[in-house]
Amino acid sequence: xxxxxxxxxxxxxxxxxxxxxxxxxxxxxxxxxxxxxxxxxxxxxxxxxxxxxxxxxxxxxxxxxxxxxxxxxxxxxxxxxxxxxxxxxxxxxxxxxxxxxxxxxxxxxxxxx
Ligand code: AMP
Ligand code: ZN
Numbered sequence: 001x002x003x004x005x006x007x008x009x010x011x012x013x014x015x016x017x018x019x020x021x022x023x024x025x026x027x028x029x030x031x032x033x034x035x036x037x038x039x040x041x042x043x044x045x046x047x048x049x050x051x052x053x054x055x056x057x058x059x060x061x062x063x064x065x066x067x068x069x070x071x072x073x074x075x076x077x078x079x080x081x082x083x084x085x086x087x088x089x090x091x092x093x094x095x096x097x098x099x100x101x102x103x104x105x106x107x108x109x110x111x112x113x
Contacts (some may be wrong), residue, residue: 003045003095003096003097004095004097005039005041005045005095005097005099006045006097008025008027008041009025009041009043015027015028015030016028018038018070018073019040019066019069019070020043022043023042023043023044023059023062024040024041024042024043024059024062024063024066025040025041025043026038026039026040026041026066026067026070026102027039029101033101033103034103034104034105034106034108035104035105035106036071036074036076036081036102036103036104036105037101037102037103038067038070038074038101038102039099039100039101039102040063040066040067040070040099040100040102041063041097041098041099041100042059042063042098045097046097046098047096047097047098048087048088048091048093048096048098049085049087049091049098050087050088051098052098060085063100064083064100067083067100067102070102071102071104074102074104074105076104076105079104079105080104080108081102081103081104081105082101082102082103082104082108083100083101083102083103084100084101084103085098085099085100085101086101092113
């Protein structure tokens with residue numbers, strides 16, 4: 001298993017876990033781009049958003065629900081936050097295991113990139 005996020009799921013690489021259930025894990029990004037920077041991932045390995053099967057799309061909704069809950073816990077829900085899923089090379093995805101970034105705690109640019 002050489003996927004870094006699968007190793008985090010397996011507990012082989014330490015992480016600061018904020019939430020987990022049977023399907024989803026949320027942990028702090030090791031190189032935060034904002035005061036709150038959390039990654040929400042499926043425990044099951046899926047390469048990218050482009051590889052989510054039709055029957056797996058409810059998982060994305062669960063990830064959003066969990067990210068929204070963490071945003072409230074991190075006290076950024078009122079000030080605002082951003083959820084990002086990068087997919088593939090041109091999408092800027094570096095780690096090839098589907099993940100959603102939750103960014104908040106500072107004023108993020110209105111420019112998307
Ligand atoms: P992306 O560029 O969308 O693929 O995002 C990958 C994210 O994973 C980056 O923000 C990295 O800082 C983060 N990351 C990489 N390795 C780790 C790790 N071991 N623990 C927590 N976050 C990580
Ligand atoms: Zn993986």
